[in-house]
Amino acid sequence: xxxxxxxxxxxxxxxxxxxxxxxxxxxxxxxxxxxxxxxxxxxxxxxxxxxxxxxxxxxxxxxxxxxxxxxxxxxxxxxxxxxxxxxxxxxxxxxxxxxxxxxxxxxxxxxxxxxxxxxxxxxxxxxxxxxxxxxxxxxxxxxxxxxxxxxxxxxxxxxxxxxxxxxxxxxxxxxxxxxxxxxxxxxxxxxxxxxxxxxxxxxxxxxxxxxxxxxxxxxxxxxxxxxxxxxxxxxxxxxxxxxxxxxxxxxxxxxxxxxxxxxxxxxxxxxxxxxxxxxxxxxxxxxxxxxxxxx
Amino acid sequence: xxxxxxxxxxxxxxxxxxxxxxxxxxxxxxxxxxxxxxxxxxxxxxxxxxxxxxxxxxxxxxxxxxxxxxxxxxxxxxxxxxxxxxxxxxxxxxxxxxxxxxxxxxxxxxxxxxxxxxxxxxxxxxxxxxxxxxxxxxxxxxxxxxxxxxxxxxxxxxxxxxxxxxxxxxxxxxxxxxxxxxxxxxxxxxxxxxxxxxxxxxxxxxxxxxxxxxxxxxxxxxxxxxxxxxxxxxxxxxxxxxxxxxxxxxxxxxxxxxxxxxxxxxxxxxxxxxxxxxxxxxxxxxxxxxxxxxx
Numbered sequence: 001x002x003x004x005x006x007x008x009x010x011x012x013x014x015x016x017x018x019x020x021x022x023x024x025x026x027x028x029x030x031x032x033x034x035x036x037x038x039x040x041x042x043x044x045x046x047x048x049x050x051x052x053x054x055x056x057x058x059x060x061x062x063x064x065x066x067x068x069x070x071x072x073x074x075x076x077x078x079x080x081x082x083x084x085x086x087x088x089x090x091x092x093x094x095x096x097x098x099x100x101x102x103x104x105x106x107x108x109x110x111x112x113x114x115x116x117x118x119x120x121x122x123x124x125x126x127x128x129x130x131x132x133x134x135x136x137x138x139x140x141x142x143x144x145x146x147x148x149x150x151x152x153x154x155x156x157x158x159x160x161x162x163x164x165x166x167x168x169x170x171x172x173x174x175x176x177x178x179x180x181x182x183x184x185x186x187x188x189x190x191x192x193x194x195x196x197x198x199x200x201x202x203x204x205x206x207x208x209x210x211x212x213x214x215x216x217x218x219x220x221x222x223x224x225x226x227x228x229x230x231x232x233x234x235x236x237x238x239x240x241x242x243x244x245x246x247x248x249x250x251x252x253x254x255x256x257x258x259x260x261x262x263x264x265x266x267x268x269x270x271x272x273x274x275x276x277x278x279x280x281x282x283x284x285x286x287x288x289x290x291x292x293x294x295x
Numbered sequence: 296x297x298x299x300x301x302x303x304x305x306x307x308x309x310x311x312x313x314x315x316x317x318x319x320x321x322x323x324x325x326x327x328x329x330x331x332x333x334x335x336x337x338x339x340x341x342x343x344x345x346x347x348x349x350x351x352x353x354x355x356x357x358x359x360x361x362x363x364x365x366x367x368x369x370x371x372x373x374x375x376x377x378x379x380x381x382x383x384x385x386x387x388x389x390x391x392x393x394x395x396x397x398x399x400x401x402x403x404x405x406x407x408x409x410x411x412x413x414x415x416x417x418x419x420x421x422x423x424x425x426x427x428x429x430x431x432x433x434x435x436x437x438x439x440x441x442x443x444x445x446x447x448x449x450x451x452x453x454x455x456x457x458x459x460x461x462x463x464x465x466x467x468x469x470x471x472x473x474x475x476x477x478x479x480x481x482x483x484x485x486x487x488x489x490x491x492x493x494x495x496x497x498x499x500x501x502x503x504x505x506x507x508x509x510x511x512x513x514x515x516x517x518x519x520x521x522x523x524x525x526x527x528x529x530x531x532x533x534x535x536x537x538x539x540x541x542x543x544x545x546x547x548x549x550x551x552x553x554x555x556x557x558x559x560x561x562x563x564x565x566x567x568x569x570x571x572x573x574x575x576x577x578x579x580x581x582x583x584x585x586x587x588x589x590x
Binding site for chain 2: 078127131147149185186187189190191192193194195196197198199200201202203204205206207208212215216217218219220223224225226227228229230231232233235236238239240242243246249250252253255256257259260263264267268270272275276278279280281282283284285286287288289292
């Protein structure tokens with residue numbers, strides 16, 4: 001831990017799972033001289049204050065960002081355009097604006113559009129989370145040994161990018177800088193498609209008759225249980241992910257559909273060889289992940 | 296632990312993850328006076344002997360089941376018909392025959408068909424497992440606090456059923472007796488469909504270009520990682536599950552397809568309300584599972 005905080009004043013817009021985890025680790029690692037929190041709902045703000053997550057809390061977004069060296073938008077992506085408009089004229093020149101949303105290319109259009117040229121936009125995405133939400137759900141070690149991906153536009157001030165890298169590394173994360181469009185393609189496969197599938201399958205089970213549903217819950221071990229954890233993720237956040245990363249999600253969904261149809265046909269035809277071959281192939285990917293020390 | 300073993304002689308046909316876990320817990324809880332193991336491959340048998348999983352090992356299946364009070368078939372379901380034929384005339388009258396396969400209705404046709412009327416068939420299915428296979432992968436606590444479902448036909452000798460219930464309960468499992476056809480419907484939803492989907496999605500990722508594939512592995516946290524664990528399950532076992540529970544799997548797959556198409560349409564149309572409503576509904580199922588203490 002350093003004696004001098006990394007940033008003088010950090011403003012968090014939104015204080016859910018990610019925002020409150022950031023607040024906690026920033027406190028712990030002395031990353032901010034002052035933490036200002038602003039929320040849409042008064043109840044959430046009061047809870048953040050009670051939890052000691054900020055030095056100052058306000059419902060006025062413009063007031064909250066005034067004089068901030070770093071502003072991190074931690075609200076659902078559907079709010080970004082409105083947030084951009086609300087904060088634009090209150091930002092101090094040289095301020096860094098970042099976010100934690102799961103889709104990165106649209107950030108330039110939504111949040112970025114309203115921002116003045118005097119500030120530095122460094123979009124970010126910590127690949128970390130739980131199925132819980134709200135200021136109580138956060139914890140300081142959420143980002144530890146997890147990736148945070150940063151997607152600044154070409155030509156972004158390198159000193160600003162470096163400072164955001166520094167923040168996340170001190171929060172325990174591994175950081176990689178990549179192109180926003182590419183980020184969205186990768187995440188469509190690793191995160192968005194799996195979530196959509198989990199939401200679908202759990203929904204399918206929900207529509208069963210009551211007797212069967214009770215048993216599905218009772219005997220949920222082995223497979224289904226993992227899906228329900230994924231499908232319990234924050235509905236607002238995930239709605240916005242699918243709306244903003246529509247093209248990439250529909251594209252991988254198309255591939256998935258083709259592959260599922262092929263396996264379905266193999267089952268219908270009783271083609272055991274094809275099934276065995278496919279199931280053997282997928283084992284290798286798991287090994288790759290264990291080797292990459294992500295398991 | 297009791298002084299008198301529950302069974303005098305237990306024969307395990309196959310000694311993979313489930314069989315070797317059974318051997319270990321039977322030793323620990325004194326459930327068998329003698330454990331005999333038989334396998335198809337000599338290498339596996341030698342490994343089982345080295346691991347101390349049996350009192351006697353033999354490649355001769357008929358010899359292995361001679362004089363056994365309980366025979367548990369722990370091989371892939373594709374082998375059941377051959378196993379039934381091989382052991383039928385060596386079984387002692389009054390012997391109990393059980394298994395651990397994931398699909399139950401076909402057991403009567405495959406394994407059961409060849410068996411003499413003098414023995415008691417009590418099919419079983421421990422809902423427990425890991426993505427690892429083989430005699431080294433097993434452990435004595437695998438079944439602890441997990442369900443084991445038994446699906447004897449109507450009219451099966453109650454004393455035989457009770458003894459198998461006793462075995463599994465002493466192995467730490469919670470036991471429920473249910474109809475075989477109903478079992479296969481429930482498991483198609485809770486286990487077989489999730490596995491098929493996980494196999495599909497991981498396969499889809501495997502087919503990506505090398506660059507993208509590397510990144511999918513690197514950034515696999517959040518969603519995809521869970522799927523790869525599921526999709527690393529034993530290929531032979533899962534091939535047989537899909538071949539033997541074909542009708543139930545294709546039926547739930549049809550429902551799943553409809554639901555996925557609906558969500559896909561919502562994404563394409565940008566219908567945030569529908570997505571939000573669906574994602575909110577699936578959260579409730581997770582709560583049900585947490586309440587059922589399966590999480």
